[in-house]
Amino acid sequence: MILVIKIWIAYVLDLIFGDPQNIIHPVQVIGKMISSGEKYLLGKRHESDRKYKFFAGMILNITVISVTYAVTYLIYKSSENSIIFTVAEIYLMYTIFSINSLAREGNRVYNILKEGNIERARKDLSYLVSRDTGTMDEKMIIRSTMETISENTVDGIVAPMLYMFLGGLPLSITYKAINTFDSMVGYKNEKYMDFGKFSAKLDDVANFIPARITGILIVIASMILGYDYKNSLKIFIRDRKNHSSPNSGHAEAGVAGALGVQFGGRVSYFGKEVDKPVIGDKAKDFELEDIKKNIKIMYAASFLSLVVFSVIFEGMM
Numbered sequence: 001m002i003l004v005i006k007i008w009i010a011y012v013l014d015l016i017f018g019d020p021q022n023i024i025h026p027v028q029v030i031g032k033m034i035s036s037g038e039k040y041l042l043g044k045r046h047e048s049d050r051k052y053k054f055f056a057g058m059i060l061n062i063t064v065i066s067v068t069y070a071v072t073y074l075i076y077k078s079s080e081n082s083i084i085f086t087v088a089e090i091y092l093m094y095t096i097f098s099i100n101s102l103a104r105e106g107n108r109v110y111n112i113l114k115e116g117n118i119e120r121a122r123k124d125l126s127y128l129v130s131r132d133t134g135t136m137d138e139k140m141i142i143r144s145t146m147e148t149i150s151e152n153t154v155d156g157i158v159a160p161m162l163y164m165f166l167g168g169l170p171l172s173i174t175y176k177a178i179n180t181f182d183s184m185v186g187y188k189n190e191k192y193m194d195f196g197k198f199s200a201k202l203d204d205v206a207n208f209i210p211a212r213i214t215g216i217l218i219v220i221a222s223m224i225l226g227y228d229y230k231n232s233l234k235i236f237i238r239d240r241k242n243h244s245s246p247n248s249g250h251a252e253a254g255v256a257g258a259l260g261v262q263f264g265g266r267v268s269y270f271g272k273e274v275d276k277p278v279i280g281d282k283a284k285d286f287e288l289e290d291i292k293k294n295i296k297i298m299y300a301a302s303f304l305s306l307v308v309f310s311v312i313f314e315g316m317m
Contacts, residue, residue, distance in 0.1 A: 004310050006086075007164055010093035011306055018100030025095055030177050033064045034184050042195065050194045057195035061181055061202065068177040073170040089169050096164070096172050098156030099302050102149055103295050109145045110291045113138060130187070131267050140267075142286040146294045147263050150218075150251040155179045157302045158217065159210035165309045178206045204246050211247035214301065215240055217308075218254030221300035227293065232257035235280050242277035249279055255297055256280025259290050 041056040078085035105128055112121040121141050126133040128148050164172035182203035185196035215236050223229035235257025242264065243249030252263045260283030264276040
């Protein structure tokens with residue numbers, strides 16, 4: 001019961017405050033460990049040694065994740081007898097969620113586009129996605145924003161929440177470390193193809209179950225919000241595997257079906273044009289208000305996950 005209360009407090013804190021801006025953030029610490037390890041392990045003398053780069057990436061991943069788990073486990077155990085450590089534990093749990101920040105970033109792009117400033121919208125979107133945004137038109141910006149919100153509903157909300165219920169702070173922060181590794185080195189380019197391969201695969205495994213849960217929750221959220229939940233379920237079942245990632249397509253498919261839009265298609269990554277498999281049927285063109293609807297779906301899915309996991313967890317205790 002105590003763990004459930006802590007998670008609810010962390011969830012509400014994120015809704016109210018979002019990511020802390022001027023206070024230490026665990027993801028920043030994890031990111032610095034990854035960056036420092038990468039600089040130490042990679043160098044010109046290893047540029048062509050693919051086997052070395054793979055094992056170096058794997059060792060760095062395991063090391064950082066182990067340190068992350070050990071430190072947060074000590075905080076978790078200390079919180080049993082200390083108010084200070086309990087506050088620290090709840091603070092760290094709160095920083096794991098991205099509900100407020102996802103909504104804020106989505107609304108920022110929405111407001112910029114509403115002002116008609118497409119250049120600024122491209123620039124702001126470039127901070128959120130790895131794809132090239134310099135030549136995007138308004139519809140592509142809307143599509144990319146919605147794809148990002150949908151994908152991050154998994155790794156920014158549902159997945160960390162699931163691991164929080166399963167293993168408290170240590171397991172949820174460990175998941176965040178896995179996800180941070182993937183976002184930093186899990187690219188299929190020349191630099192990270194081998195070094196980030198282990199990290200990318202581990203992230204796929206960690207998100208496998210949460211992604212599928214998220215897709216189902218999005219269908220239910222669509223029904224609650226009065227969107228086309230029947231089509232959401234249809235597209236979720238049909239198109240959830242239409243993605244290069246084994247997990248990203250599940251949330252996207254649910255949203256695409258609910259709002260009658262089509263994700264995927266041509267996009268540019270690091271100057272290279274890529275044709276992504278399409279998700280959903282193009283019942284209509286992307287509209288600015290679709291971003292707002294996507295954010296509502298994200299909020300509803302996040303609250304549903306909190307309620308469902310709380311009920312299941314309490315039932316198991």
